Amino acid sequence: MTKRFPVMKTKRLVLREVTAKDALWYFKHFNIWEIVDGQESPGPRDMKAARRELKHYFTDNFKNGTGIRWGITLKGSNDLVGSTGFYKWNKKTSQVETGYDLDPEYSGQGTMTEAMTAIIQYAFDVMKVNRIEALVSPRNKNSLRLLRGLGFRKEGTLREHDFYDGKFVDDFLFSLLKRDWQQGHR
Numbered sequence: 001m002t003k004r005f006p007v008m009k010t011k012r013l014v015l016r017e018v019t020a021k022d023a024l025w026y027f028k029h030f031n032i033w034e035i036v037d038g039q040e041s042p043g044p045r046d047m048k049a050a051r052r053e054l055k056h057y058f059t060d061n062f063k064n065g066t067g068i069r070w071g072i073t074l075k076g077s078n079d080l081v082g083s084t085g086f087y088k089w090n091k092k093t094s095q096v097e098t099g100y101d102l103d104p105e106y107s108g109q110g111t112m113t114e115a116m117t118a119i120i121q122y123a124f125d126v127m128k129v130n131r132i133e134a135l136v137s138p139r140n141k142n143s144l145r146l147l148r149g150l151g152f153r154k155e156g157t158l159r160e161h162d163f164y165d166g167k168f169v170d171d172f173l174f175s176l177l178k179r180d181w182q183q184g185h186r
């Protein structure tokens with residue numbers, strides 16, 4: 001039986017499934033400098049790589065039960081402006097890692113806060129996770145602000161955890177527990 005993808009609606013957004021038909025969006029989106037800046041892997045080199053990565057991070061992630069990644073659209077349009085979701089879902093320990101990306105044209109308007117509020121609620125209510133982790137580069141100020149605004153707490157620095165631009169670089173580890181969320185953050 002194929003699982004039905006959980007489409008969600010928020011005040012301004014529709015969070016929908018990303019399919020093979022979105023490969024051109026994937027190729028363009030993950031070659032936007034602001035999105036790949038600081039990420040370990042560069043964007044896809046060509047459409048073949050875009051199709052392969054899309055299948056891995058979106059389609060197979062959901063199909064294999066390792067997570068869910070939603071595409072973000074603005075109500076009234078089917079065009080994708082970003083994505084957000086979960087991967088590395090460990091059902092034994094009830095934890096998951098989050099990742100997100102937004103076309104810079106739409107940043108600084110509360111778009112990702114709105115999308116993440118919905119998917120976090122989904123993770124605690126439906127996926128029944130207890131802990132959501134986020135790894136972020138210390139220089140990614142927008143991402144740090146987003147996480148703190150959502151109630152994530154910094155746990156520490158993972159020293160030289162990433163390799164970027166020919167150098168080992170630190171990551172910050174953040175987490176959000178179910179009880180943090182329930183205790184009235186939102």
Ligand SMILES: CC(C)(COP(=O)(O)OP(=O)(O)OC[C@H]1O[C@@H](n2cnc3c(N)ncnc32)[C@H](O)[C@@H]1OP(=O)(O)O)[C@@H](O)C(=O)NCCC(=O)NCCS
Binds near residue numbers: 135137140
């Ligand atoms: C990080 C990112 C997802 C933030 O998305 P966003 O929709 O702009 O975030 P929001 O509008 O919900 O804002 C969250 C907070 O960050 C601030 N912020 C986010 N982007 C900003 C920008 N470009 N300029 C100024 N402030 C910004 C907001 O003002 C807000 O702070 P506040 O609550 O104190 O007002 C987006 O900038 C992005 O995709 N960046 C590139 C990819 C990336 O960094 N991914 C994460 C890897 S860990």
